[in-house]
Amino acid sequence: MKHPEEAELALFAGGDLGVPARWRVGIHTARCGQCRDEVAAYRGGTDWLRERADEMIPSMNWGSLAAEMKANIRLGFDAGEVVSPVAPKREPLGWRAAAALAAVTVVVVSGWYMYVPRYLARTPADSGIVVAVRSEGVELKDGRSSMMLLHPVARQASDVAVTMDAEGTAGARYVDEQSGQVTINNVYAE
Amino acid sequence: MSTQSSRVAGKLLVLAAGVCAVFAQGPLEPGGSFHISFPKDSPVTLVSADMGQSRADARGGAIMLDLHTVLTLRNSGRQNIRGVSLLVLAQEVTPGGKASVTVPSLFVPAGEVFPVRIDLRLLRPLAAGAGPLVQVALDGVLFDDLTFYGPNKLNSRRAMTQWELEARRDRKYLQAALESNGEEGLRKTILASLARQGERPRVDAQVARNGRSTNVEPEREAAFAFLHFPNAPVEPLSGVARISGNEARYPKIEVRNRTDREIRYLEMGWLVRDRDGREFMAGSVPAEVTMGPGQKASITQSTAMTFTERQRPVPVEGMTGYVASVEFADGKVWIPTRSDLTDERLQRTLMPSPEEQRLTDLYRKKGLAAVLEELKRR
Numbered sequence: 001m002k003h004p005e006e007a008e009l010a011l012f013a014g015g016d017l018g019v020p021a022r023w024r025v026g027i028h029t030a031r032c033g034q035c036r037d038e039v040a041a042y043r044g045g046t047d048w049l050r051e052r053a054d055e056m057i058p059s060m061n062w063g064s065l066a067a068e069m070k071a072n073i074r075l076g077f078d079a080g081e082v083v084s085p086v087a088p089k090r091e092p093l094g095w096r097a098a099a100a101l102a103a104v105t106v107v108v109v110s111g112w113y114m115y116v117p118r119y120l121a122r123t124p125a126d127s128g129i130v131v132a133v134r135s136e137g138v139e140l141k142d143g144r145s146s147m148m149l150l151h152p153v154a155r156q157a158s159d160v161a162v163t164m165d166a167e168g169t170a171g172a173r174y175v176d177e178q179s180g181q182v183t184i185n186n187v188y189a190e
Numbered sequence: 191m192s193t194q195s196s197r198v199a200g201k202l203l204v205l206a207a208g209v210c211a212v213f214a215q216g217p218l219e220p221g222g223s224f225h226i227s228f229p230k231d232s233p234v235t236l237v238s239a240d241m242g243q244s245r246a247d248a249r250g251g252a253i254m255l256d257l258h259t260v261l262t263l264r265n266s267g268r269q270n271i272r273g274v275s276l277l278v279l280a281q282e283v284t285p286g287g288k289a290s291v292t293v294p295s296l297f298v299p300a301g302e303v304f305p306v307r308i309d310l311r312l313l314r315p316l317a318a319g320a321g322p323l324v325q326v327a328l329d330g331v332l333f334d335d336l337t338f339y340g341p342n343k344l345n346s347r348r349a350m351t352q353w354e355l356e357a358r359r360d361r362k363y364l365q366a367a368l369e370s371n372g373e374e375g376l377r378k379t380i381l382a383s384l385a386r387q388g389e390r391p392r393v394d395a396q397v398a399r400n401g402r403s404t405n406v407e408p409e410r411e412a413a414f415a416f417l418h419f420p421n422a423p424v425e426p427l428s429g430v431a432r433i434s435g436n437e438a439r440y441p442k443i444e445v446r447n448r449t450d451r452e453i454r455y456l457e458m459g460w461l462v463r464d465r466d467g468r469e470f471m472a473g474s475v476p477a478e479v480t481m482g483p484g485q486k487a488s489i490t491q492s493t494a495m496t497f498t499e500r501q502r503p504v505p506v507e508g509m510t511g512y513v514a515s516v517e518f519a520d521g522k523v524w525i526p527t528r529s530d531l532t533d534e535r536l537q538r539t540l541m542p543s544p545e546e547q548r549l550t551d552l553y554r555k556k557g558l559a560a561v562l563e564e565l566k567r568r
Contacts, residue, residue, distance in 0.1 A: 148313075
């Protein structure tokens with residue numbers, strides 16, 4: 001026969017078990033003398049404690065203590081009325097979830113920092129169309145969007161001749177390695 | 191799993207997807223991103239388009255497209271082609287923005303094929319719409335008699351005519367060096383050009399259309415000095431620009447037509463001197479004008495140019511202007527002569543013409559014999 005656990009017997013003795021467990025433990029103790037004795041012992045202990053608790057400490061002014069407690073409770077209610085309502089407190093995230101979130105954030109931020117194109121990061125505050133000559137090519141930029149005509153990575157800076165005009169045209173001129181032809185790339189701001 | 195845990199797991203999945211997008215990359219589908227169209231009666235036809243190593247990368251909330259294309263074109267007309275200009279539109283990426291790829295100094299007889307390389311990088315937010323990102327169309331073809339075919343939306347007729355005139359001028363200059371001093375004279379002339387190209391000071395420049403000043407330094411108005419060419423059809427009279435730190439903006443130049451012909455376009459070259467006294471080519475101030483014989487005109491641009499060198503500001507101290515090219519109402523173009531360009535300041539700062547750049551590059555790679563062959567061939 002499988003006996004209920006000690007905790008179940010103690011709770012059963014105090015009448016604190018749920019309905020199904022109380023029914024199950026009740027059937028068991030009706031058949032099992034050993035467990036019935038255990039339950040009786042728990043109940044005896046409870047009765048002893050109740051009897052002792054009924055004996056008031058003679059020096060304690062219980063009336064004064066009760067009045068003070070009521071005053072404190074009233075003070076708490078009054079204080080609560082003068083502050084704004086407090087949002088219900090959310091359950092805190094488990095530390096494992098928080099750690100995982102932090103790790104993923106680190107990966108995303110690191111990836112962005114390492115791979116984001118430099119000129120995207122340097123987008124000026126003003127979002128007007130800008131044309132620029134850069135080491136890789138001539139660029140037309142509008143906010144976060146850009147179009148760049150690339151020129152080959154030159155062996156010398158003199159291999160690429162760049163032009164710029166005040167109307168908003170940027171150009172780069174180079175000799176194509178394979179065809180030997182001059183190629184002129186221009187971007188136009190309008 | 192509790193509701194709270196489900197929410198956390200959902201957030202983690204979204205972030206993981208973001209991480210994957212950051213590192214995602216792959217080859218580009220050319221059909222969906224690149225559209226090429228030539229007019230039916232075009233003297234240049236498309237033979238093939240090789241997309242090569244074109245690819246798309248998603249990085250940091252943006253998509254980057256690297257388009258590396260070699261178009262093989264055929265001269266389907268009857269005349270020799272001296273230059274071709276292609277219009278490159280990426281309206282979805284930069285609204286209103288356009289680009290061009292031009293190949294001047296060509297010599298393509300009828301029926302022959304020639305390549306045009308387009309290397310383009312596009313960057314746009316991931317959230318932008320789909321559809322063909324790049325459209326390539328013909329803007330113009332220049333023939334050896336200086337006639338032109340094409341829609342000319344980017345004024346490529348004027349630009350290619352100017353480059354062709356510069357090519358003829360510089361070939362004559364090299365041929366004159368050959369005739370007067372032999373092969374050694376030609377070699378010395380080419381080596382001097384290569385030395386100038388190598389020593390030419392370079393700065394990075396940027397133009398903002400709105401002309402907004404980004405400097406904290408006080409702004410002042412500075413006057414242009416001018417180089418005067420004796421045979422130039424236009425005489426510069428006066429000019430100013432607002433200078434603030436490494437930024438020059440709102441150039442305004444007064445000019446006068448010295449000829450008896452109407453002028454419709456003018457381009458002023460623009461040299462800038464920094465606080466150390468170094469001069470460099472800042473760019474040019476182009477302007478569409480209507481200037482009758484003897485008339486004056488004022489050309490101005492509401493843009494701001496900023497100058498940097500190795501990512502450090504280059505403070506502007508002074509400016510010099512000169513007439514770089516003029517287009518008359520009949521379409522004829524004037525350019526400075528070689529003797530005009532012998533000015534010491536221009537020698538130090540001016541970039542070579544496309545043809546001079548091509549021939550000197552040919553000398554560097556293949557030697558004098560290849561240059562001699564080229565000078566004889568055309």
